[in-house]
Amino acid sequence: MKKVLLATVVALGMFTSLNADDAATLYEKCVICHGKAGEKVALGKSKIIKDMSQADFIASLKGYQDGSYGGAQKGLMTAQVKSLDDAQIEAIAKHIVK
Numbered sequence: 001m002k003k004v005l006l007a008t009v010v011a012l013g014m015f016t017s018l019n020a021d022d023a024a025t026l027y028e029k030c031v032i033c034h035g036k037a038g039e040k041v042a043l044g045k046s047k048i049i050k051d052m053s054q055a056d057f058i059a060s061l062k063g064y065q066d067g068s069y070g071g072a073q074k075g076l077m078t079a080q081v082k083s084l085d086d087a088q089i090e091a092i093a094k095h096i097v098k
Helices: 002-034 054-066 074-081 086-096
Strands: none
Touching: 002 086, 054 074, 054 086
């Protein structure tokens, strides 16, 4: 039983570290518009994403995915986030929103 528990903890730790690396890689396509630290007003129209709460950031990306969120850049953002799954969205949120 202890071996199974230990293996689970180790596997979870590996997944978490992979998620952090994956989040940085996923965020690379966002840097041009939002900045390295999420500090830019993208194309002069967006919110500064580093200042959002993680819940609001996640809700906005999911809203872009389902078409319920967005203004002038809705079409652009929908295309950027369409292929992301929930785990990837949460990883990006943890990476950029502090």
